Amino acid sequence: MPDFAGRIVLITGAASGIGLATARRFAAAGATVLLADRNAEGLQAALQGLGVGPHEAIQFDVTDEAAWITAAKRIAGTHGRLDVLVNNAGFGSFKSIADTSLDQWRSILAVNLDSVFLATKYLLPLLAVSGRGAIVNMSSIRGIVAAPNTGSYCAAKGGVRMFTKATALECAALGNGVRANSIHPGHIATPLSAPAYADPKVAEKLLADVPLRRIGEATEIADAILFLAGDESRYMTGTELVLDGGATAQ
Numbered sequence: 001m002p003d004f005a006g007r008i009v010l011i012t013g014a015a016s017g018i019g020l021a022t023a024r025r026f027a028a029a030g031a032t033v034l035l036a037d038r039n040a041e042g043l044q045a046a047l048q049g050l051g052v053g054p055h056e057a058i059q060f061d062v063t064d065e066a067a068w069i070t071a072a073k074r075i076a077g078t079h080g081r082l083d084v085l086v087n088n089a090g091f092g093s094f095k096s097i098a099d100t101s102l103d104q105w106r107s108i109l110a111v112n113l114d115s116v117f118l119a120t121k122y123l124l125p126l127l128a129v130s131g132r133g134a135i136v137n138m139s140s141i142r143g144i145v146a147a148p149n150t151g152s153y154c155a156a157k158g159g160v161r162m163f164t165k166a167t168a169l170e171c172a173a174l175g176n177g178v179r180a181n182s183i184h185p186g187h188i189a190t191p192l193s194a195p196a197y198a199d200p201k202v203a204e205k206l207l208a209d210v211p212l213r214r215i216g217e218a219t220e221i222a223d224a225i226l227f228l229a230g231d232e233s234r235y236m237t238g239t240e241l242v243l244d245g246g247a248t249a250q
Contacts (some may be wrong), residue, residue: 002230005030008079008130009229010123012062012115013089015042017190018138020049021218022086022225027053029226031084034058034075062089062115072122081129084229087116087160088138091192092153105152112156113163120167120180128176134229135180137164141244143184157184161240168238179237181228186244188216211246 009026013019014035023033027050035050037043038061047057058074060067075082090112093104116137127133142150143157164182171178187206189197196202197215207213224243227233242248 001025001029002226002232003030004084004226004230007031007083008034008075008081009084009086010034010036010058010075010082010119011086011088012036012119013138015039015046017192018185018188018218018221019086019088020046022088022222023050023055025219025222025226026084026229027051027055032056032079036060036062036071037089038062062118063110065118068118068122072126075123075126080126082123082126083130083133085119085123085127085133085135086138086225086229087119087135089115090138090156092140092142092150094149095152096149097151100152108152109156109159112153113159116160116163120163124171124176124178127178128174131177132231132234133176133178135164135167135178136225136228137180137182139164139182139184139240141184141186141242141248143182144240144242145248164240165238172237179234181233181236181238182240183221183224183228184240184242184244185221186210186216186242186247188218188221190218209247209250210244211250214245216243216245 009031011023014023015037026033033055036058040059043057137160139160140157142154143161146154161182164180168180
């Protein structure tokens, strides 16, 4: 496991699923973890589950610009810097373009894409202070290959992929020591997806497109996030890491 002792890590969508698994991995690696989520109850449970440590819960809506400004000030005042930013918050909708309302479109882009922009905009100065800041943005295989009835989600995750590359190049040009990479999971078991995967017919259909013939685990994505955030990947920036059981290799 990479060593993150003394590093400050912020994770959005940290109350459950991949975000929670990632928080646990970072805490076990010695990091001080700042868990961000709008689910206050889930956030407190997640914080308690990390055990003893200087970890913190910051409850706010990641689509709220004012909340990001406040969070950045809080982190600056308490820690003076940020070493790792994991933009994990997100959700999807499986509707045809015709059945997707403008409000639904905007909501999916706001949570999945706007939040990444806002976090980067307001936390980049703190990441630059670190000298080895790392941004890991959660995209999806739908940010690389499309599928029917996922138009808004594909647009959002494709945006995350390209925004990550632009961020990486901008930081490299500035020489601020900040790297940015995106991660692209395929079918992963989380509290939100578990009910669907539990249906044998749904699982069979999904697995037909996965060469490894299994659903991925949240901890496997968390391990990849730690790799991208750590010194082991210090020559990686502006790229994407795909974890999909071989689905996009076909």
